[in-house]
Amino acid sequence: MSGKLTTHVLDTANGCPAAGMTITLWSVDCEAGTRALLKTVTTNADGRTDEPLLTDKVLETGVYELVFEVGHYFQNKDPSLPQPxxxxxxxxxxxxxxxxxxxxxxxxxxxxxYSTYRGS
Incomplete structure (x- = not known):
């Protein structure tokens, strides 16, 4: 089986996929306390990325971080959300x-x- 990393986002407030959300993927070096940006993607109409974030060619054992821009996504859906x-x-x-x-x-x-889990 080929290794890969995938994600998707569901908008539970509106009961739909979170289309158009920006996500950044980082590689984390815990010993050095640093991280390196690997890619920036935007979710499609199904709340998924068009292709895996990483595949067996570049997927390595280690620590990663996904950063989801939920504030921008929900602000675009409802500009009346309280600030901050x-x-x-x-x-x-x-x-x-x-x-x-x-x-x-x-x-x-x-x-x-929000909640998350290791899916399949």
Whole structure:
């Protein structure tokens, strides 16, 4: 099985995929306390990225961080949200122990909450 990293975002406040949300993917060096930007993507109409974030060619064992721009997404949907926004960016830091498997990291979010899990 080829390893890959995927994500998708569901807007639980409106009961729909979160289309048009910006997500950045970072590689994290915990020892040095640094991170390196790997890519920036935008979700499609299904709340997913058009292709995997990483595949077996570049997916490595290590620590990664996905940063979801939920504040901008919800501000565009409802400009009357109170300022400052309760949630602006949602960072999810996670580890990949086996680069040969599929890691799916979804985000379920509203302007006031979020949850995640390791999906399939």
């Amino acid at each position: 926004l309760f949630l602006d960016t949602v960072p999810l830091r996670f580890g990949i122990a086996d680069a040969g498997t599929h890691y799916h990291v979804p985000l379920l979010t509203s302007p006031w909450s």
